[in-house]
Amino acid sequence: MLIFQLLVDKPQYLQQVATWNYEQWGFLRPDQTLTDNVNLFNQRLNYQLPVTLLAFFDDILVGMASIITDIYALGFGDQPMLNNVYIAKGYRKQGFGKLLVMEAERRAANLGFHSLFLFIKDQSLVKFYEFLGWKFVRYIIFLEKYNMTIMKKDLL
Ligand SMILES: CC(C)(COP(=O)(O)OP(=O)(O)OC[C@H]1O[C@@H](n2cnc3c(N)ncnc32)[C@H](O)[C@@H]1OP(=O)(O)O)[C@@H](O)C(=O)NCCC(=O)NCCS
Numbered sequence: 001m002l003i004f005q006l007l008v009d010k011p012q013y014l015q016q017v018a019t020w021n022y023e024q025w026g027f028l029r030p031d032q033t034l035t036d037n038v039n040l041f042n043q044r045l046n047y048q049l050p051v052t053l054l055a056f057f058d059d060i061l062v063g064m065a066s067i068i069t070d071i072y073a074l075g076f077g078d079q080p081m082l083n084n085v086y087i088a089k090g091y092r093k094q095g096f097g098k099l100l101v102m103e104a105e106r107r108a109a110n111l112g113f114h115s116l117f118l119f120i121k122d123q124s125l126v127k128f129y130e131f132l133g134w135k136f137v138r139y140i141i142f143l144e145k146y147n148m149t150i151m152k153k154d155l156l
Helices: 011-028 034-042 096-110 125-131
Strands: 002-006 051-057 060-068 081-087 115-120 135-142 146-154
Touching: 002 096, 011 034, 011 051, 011 060, 011 081, 051 096, 060 096, 081 096, 096 115, 096 125, 115 125, 115 135, 125 135, 125 146
Parallel strands: 081 115
Antiparallel strands: 002 051, 051 060, 060 081, 115 146, 135 146
16 A cells, blocks of 8 residues: 655655655756755755655655645646656556556645646656546746646646
């Protein structure tokens, strides 16, 4: 069974999630070091936004997702953004990613938000999110270079 906890309650995993983030998305921000990533997640040791959610399977950390404000100024105002959705290699394709996104949605709703948005670079993931009820919003060019898809989920 997958167990979810906030990074603020398990700060010993800060280095691991920062490393995942750096390895997976560091190419988007080549100016940022692993230490910058550690600092970023250090700012997410909260119960309110920005927060990072951890997923554990048999007490092993297998995934993370963050709920953050619109730091990229994509025009979503006060609505939060789902960010850094990640399942560790070796634990993928077992339904964990789906459960992680659903848990992040639930927690965003519990914090009082009516919708969540995200942007993705990998077009093949559009289907993954559509399956979970997310809708296409528009395409953007991120950092003047990367084609990204913005998607949105209305929370009940
Ligand atoms: C994207 C990611 C979180 C999915 O996690 P996962 O645990 O493998 O996903 P699930 O097993 O819950 O998959 C749910 C469904 O989506 C599909 N799916 C998962 N990853 C997919 C992908 N990359 N492309 C297309 N479909 C995908 C699965 O086949 C599955 O469909 P099914 O239920 O019909 O079999 C994981 O692959 C990952 O961490 N990737 C690297 C980081 C990344 O790209 N994150 C997304 C940023 S927004």
